[in-house]
Structures are given as C-alpha cells and as structure tokens.
Amino acid sequence: xxxxxxxxxxxxxxxxxxxxxxxxxxxxxxxxxxxxxxxxxxxxxxxxxxxxxxxxxxxxxxxxxxxxxxxxxxxxxxxxxxxxxxxxxxxxxxxxxxxxxxxxxxxxxxxxxxxxxxxxxxxxxxxxxxxxxxxxxxxxxxxxxxxxxxxxxxxxxxxxxxxxxxxxx
Amino acid sequence: xxxxxxxxxxxxxxxxxxxxxxxxxxxxxxxxxxxxxxxxxxxxxxxxxxxxxxxxxxxxxxxxxxxxxxxxxxxxxxxxxxxxxxxxxxxxxxxxxxxxxxxxxxxxxxxxxxxxxxxxxxxxxxxxxxxxxxxxxxxxxxxxxxxxxxxxxxxxxxxxxxxxxxxxx
DNA sequence: GACATGGCGTTATAATGTTACATTCGTTGT
DNA sequence: ACAACGAATGTAACATTATAACGCCATGTC
Numbered sequence: 001x002x003x004x005x006x007x008x009x010x011x012x013x014x015x016x017x018x019x020x021x022x023x024x025x026x027x028x029x030x031x032x033x034x035x036x037x038x039x040x041x042x043x044x045x046x047x048x049x050x051x052x053x054x055x056x057x058x059x060x061x062x063x064x065x066x067x068x069x070x071x072x073x074x075x076x077x078x079x080x081x082x083x084x085x086x087x088x089x090x091x092x093x094x095x096x097x098x099x100x101x102x103x104x105x106x107x108x109x110x111x112x113x114x115x116x117x118x119x120x121x122x123x124x125x126x127x128x129x130x131x132x133x134x135x136x137x138x139x140x141x142x143x144x145x146x147x148x149x150x151x152x153x154x155x156x157x158x159x160x161x162x163x164x165x166x167x168x169x
Numbered sequence: 170x171x172x173x174x175x176x177x178x179x180x181x182x183x184x185x186x187x188x189x190x191x192x193x194x195x196x197x198x199x200x201x202x203x204x205x206x207x208x209x210x211x212x213x214x215x216x217x218x219x220x221x222x223x224x225x226x227x228x229x230x231x232x233x234x235x236x237x238x239x240x241x242x243x244x245x246x247x248x249x250x251x252x253x254x255x256x257x258x259x260x261x262x263x264x265x266x267x268x269x270x271x272x273x274x275x276x277x278x279x280x281x282x283x284x285x286x287x288x289x290x291x292x293x294x295x296x297x298x299x300x301x302x303x304x305x306x307x308x309x310x311x312x313x314x315x316x317x318x319x320x321x322x323x324x325x326x327x328x329x330x331x332x333x334x335x336x337x338x
Numbered sequence: 339g340a341c342a343t344g345g346c347g348t349t350a351t352a353a354t355g356t357t358a359c360a361t362t363c364g365t366t367g368t
Numbered sequence: 369a370c371a372a373c374g375a376a377t378g379t380a381a382c383a384t385t386a387t388a389a390c391g392c393c394a395t396g397t398c
Binding site for chain 2: 097098116118120121127129131132133134135136137138140141142144145146147148149150151152153154155156157158159160161164
C-alpha cells in the first residue's frame with residue numbers, strides 16, 4: 001500500500017526512475033477481473049492509461065496522460081476521462097481532489113474502509129493508508145449530526161519522509 | 170461611489186431562505202479583525218462576497234458568486250477568486266473540494282483542529298464538525314509512514330438529517 | 339443478416355481557475 | 369499639498385479541467 005521502491009519487490013517492469021512504481025501486473029489483473037465480472041471489455045485504451053499510471057507511480061493530470069499516450073494519433077482528453085471512469089470503478093485508480101490528478105493503486109480497498117491519501121507537496125508522491133480510527137471518527141461526527149455518509153474524501157497535504165529529510169531536493 | 174457594506178449585507182440577509190443562514194455579523198467581524206491584524210483593508214468587494222456567502226448559507230461556485238454580485242458593472246470571476254483568497258486566509262470561508270464551491274463559516278477553527286465537512290448530496294447544505302478522533306487517526310497514519318502533514322482535507326458526501334428523512338424532497 | 343449495445347474518435351463547449359497589465363486607491367514621506 | 373509607492377481593482381485574455389453530442393465501428397444476440 002505504501003508505494004516505496006524498496007517494497008515493490010516485483011519491479012520487473014520498473015522504470016528507470018527513482019519513483020515509486022507500483023505493481024503493474026497486480027493492478028492490471030484486478031482491472032481485468034473487474035471487467036470480466038461486469039462483462040465489459042478491458043480495452044486497449046483502458047490498458048494503456050492504466051499501464052502509464054502504474055509505470056509512473058505518481059499522480060498525473062488527465063491532459064498529461066493524453067499527451068503521453070499520443071503518438072501519430074492524438075489521444076483526446078475525453079478518451080482519457082472515459083478510461084479513468086472505468087478504472088476508478090474497478091478500484092485501480094483514484095482521483096486526488098487536492099490536485100485534480102489520477103494515480104494507480106495496487107491495493108484492494110474493502111468497501112467500508114476509509115483510506116487516507118498522503119500527498120507530498122515537494123515530490124508529488126502519494127502514500128495510502130487505511131485507518132480504522134479515522135473511519136470511527138467520521139462515523140462519530142456523522143452520527144451526532146444525523147448525517148448519513150456515503151463517500152469519504154480524506155487527503156493530507158504535507159511532506160513525505162524522503163522530502164522532509166532532504167528539504168527542497 | 171463607495172457602497173455601504175452594512176446595507177448591502179442586510180439586504181442580502183433578507184433574501185435568505187428556509188435553509189440556515191450563518192451569523193453574518195460574527196463572520197464579518199472576524200474578517201475585519203483579521204484584516205486589521207494584517208494591516209490590509211477589508212474592502213468592498215471582500216465584504217460583498219462574504220455577505221453573499223453568509224446570507225446564502227450554502228456553498229456557491231465562484232462564477233455563481235460573480236453572477237449574483239453583478240449589476241450594471243459586471244463582476245469578473247478573477248475578482249471573486251481574489252476576494253475568496255483573502256476570506257479563506259481569514260478563516261471565514263472554506264472551499265469544498267468535492268464541489269469546487271465556497272461557503273462561509275462562522276466558527277473559528279483552532280489551528281491544529283481537524284474539521285470534517287459533511288455535504289448533503291440532495292440539498293447541498295454543509296455541516297462542519299471538529300473531530301479529535303479523526304485528528305488522532307490522521308496523526309497515526311502519518312506517523313507510521315513518516316509523513317509530515319501540513320493541511321488535512323476531510324469531506325463526507327451523503328445525506329443530511331432533513332433530506333435522509335424526506336427523500337428527494 | 340438484422341439489430342441492439344457499448345466503446346471509440348472527433349468536435350465542440352461548459353466549468354473552473356490563472357496570468358498579465360494598466361488604472362485607481364490609500365498611505366506615507368517630504 | 370503633492371509626489372511616490374505598494375496594494376487592490378478592473379479588464380481582457382488565457383489556461384486547465386471536465387463533459388456533451390454525434391456518427392462510426394466492433395461485438396454479441398436473435
């Protein structure tokens with residue numbers, strides 16, 4: 001879940017960067033499984049978007065994805081958004097509201113789980129962590145106000161362990 | 170030439186609907202105090218934006234604010250964004266990331282406090298609640314990953330007590 | 339084959355947010 | 369009073385993010 005180069009042991013497809021590449025095979029398998037379960041195709045465009053996000057290991061803007069995927073044929077933003085919609089349904093990709101950016105995630109979240117996204121202001125890397133304490137706190141405030149929560153958004157902006165140690169690297 | 174802010178505010182206040190408007194006087198006082206403390210002016214535009222948000226009591230998009238504030242002179246979005254920037258610094262206005270909307274808030278949040286925004290999907294109303302449990306949970310996940318949090322974003326999408334009781338009303 | 343469904347490719351547009359710059363306003367120094 | 373300066377404004381243009389509309393094509397079903 002915490003995507004760190006040391007932890008991504010299956011870095012067979014790891015890019016040359018020092019970035020936090022995620023397990024591309026695992027995330028692709030999950031997307032394929034979701035597609036199969038819904039009887040919808042895991043199409044080429046969906047694979048390409050997911051592969052790019054998995055290789056990058058960092059959040060990317062939709063237009064940035066379109067740019068990177070363009071070759072002779074220009075990939076339009078709307079095509080990326082459609083692929084992202086599928087990938088988010090499949091649970092393979094999340095959207096960072098604090099950056100309007102999308103990133104691949106190789107961890108399968110339980111349906112009731114509350115996940116915290118920690119976004120590094122300096123290097124842009126994202127760490128995820130599920131927190132029962134946060135989940136309990138959210139249920140608590142909702143209960144006291146009679147609010148029926150459907151979907152939580154929890155993000156932390158700050159500095160990751162690497163960047164906090166080496167400022168402005 | 171110079172618009173009287175108090176008359177403007179009370180006029181808008183009169184148009185507040187059944188949904189709960191916030192304490193316009195209190196929030197305006199806080200904005201004025203912040204401005205004084207920073208030796209910057211609490212200008213007419215800033216007063217107008219804050220008064221509108223306070224009277225509305227609900228989140229509004231920046232362009233919607235610009236629209237409502239326009240009379241003979243068209244108020245441009247950039248002017249609204251500039252006013253919102255000041256008001257957010259003053260702690261009188263918050264931005265809802267889940268809706269890209271802005272709303273006035275009449276309680277003063279402590280600097281270390283973690284505030285949860287509960288946004289009703291049906292009526293759009295926002296409730297705020299500070300939660301020590303959530304704050305503790307966030308500190309916990311940050312600590313285990315070595316992350317240094319600076320700013321938390323916590324929002325719940327769901328149904329408020331009113332709308333949950335009377336669906337789609 | 340006829341046909342319904344869904345994804346793709348393309349164009350256009352909506353919605354949100356920012357940059358640039360000249361002007362005006364308020365304060366400050368003289 | 370008046371010049372000078374920084375901040376806030378007014379205005380236009382631009383940038384970014386996201387969606388709508390529509391025809392084409394591939395796939396599966398009858």
